[in-house]
Amino acid sequence: MRMIEFGHSTHVGLRREHNEDTYYADADLGLWLVADGMGGHEHGEVASSIARDTLVQQIGQGTPLIRAIQIADEEIIRHSTRRSEALPMGTTVAVLRLGGESDFEVAWVGDSRVYLWSQGLRQVSQDHSYVQELIDQGAITSEQARRHPHRNVVTQALGVTDPQSLRVESVRGRLDTGMQLLLCSDGLTEEVADDQIAAILARSDLSAQECVDHLILAALEGGGSDNVTVILVRRR
Numbered sequence: 001m002r003m004i005e006f007g008h009s010t011h012v013g014l015r016r017e018h019n020e021d022t023y024y025a026d027a028d029l030g031l032w033l034v035a036d037g038m039g040g041h042e043h044g045e046v047a048s049s050i051a052r053d054t055l056v057q058q059i060g061q062g063t064p065l066i067r068a069i070q071i072a073d074e075e076i077i078r079h080s081t082r083r084s085e086a087l088p089m090g091t092t093v094a095v096l097r098l099g100g101e102s103d104f105e106v107a108w109v110g111d112s113r114v115y116l117w118s119q120g121l122r123q124v125s126q127d128h129s130y131v132q133e134l135i136d137q138g139a140i141t142s143e144q145a146r147r148h149p150h151r152n153v154v155t156q157a158l159g160v161t162d163p164q165s166l167r168v169e170s171v172r173g174r175l176d177t178g179m180q181l182l183l184c185s186d187g188l189t190e191e192v193a194d195d196q197i198a199a200i201l202a203r204s205d206l207s208a209q210e211c212v213d214h215l216i217l218a219a220l221e222g223g224g225s226d227n228v229t230v231i232l233v234r235r236r
Contacts, residue, residue, distance in 0.1 A: 005234050032098075054072040055072050069109065
């Protein structure tokens with residue numbers, strides 16, 4: 001029996017009226033995910049909810065993770081084309097699938113992130129964003145990206161990217177004893193620097209849920225400019 005502890009929470013933030021983030025956390029299914037919806041009132045909420053529900057259904061049926069995300073993309077597009085409104089809707093997604101004793105796969109689209117804690121913090125995912133492309137080109141630094149006026153522009157998202165161009169990226173690894181995986185929407189990383197995140201995850205006196213609560217609070221203290229969703233999974 002694997003010893004998995006996890007915590008999870010979401011908050012609307014201090015400047016938004018609605019929470020377009022959604023998440024799922026289920027140790028029995030071995031599935032955790034964060035989805036950050038976009039598209040205005042209700043549209044983003046619908047897109048992130050469709051992504052969550054489709055992924056839970058597909059993973060439950062044994063569909064491989066990347067294919068399950070592609071099916072979620074198809075479902076959002078199908079739903080969007082049935083609506084009378086012309087406004088598009090989409091969502092980012094960051095997903096963790098845990099199998100066996102310690103093997104894991106993470107996959108993502110957009111700028112919701114996955115971090116691995118193992119004697120230090122490392123970002124596993126790479127943002128599909130305009131500023132990340134500028135960083136890759138050497139045009140700006142990571143620190144400059146945090147203040148860039150277009151830092152919230154994503155280049156990939158479920159429901160809005162051409163399915164032929166959709167890049168679902170994934171990484172596999174092992175979650176050994178003492179390691180932690182963090183999934184979050186950009187409402188956390190917009191307000192809380194990586195060194196602050198690392199300092200909270202390093203605290204051995206906190207449970208996984210307490211770490212999540214501290215991270216949410218840090219995002220709110222930082223300004224709470226967006227919805228913020230955090231999931232932490234650790235192997236004891």
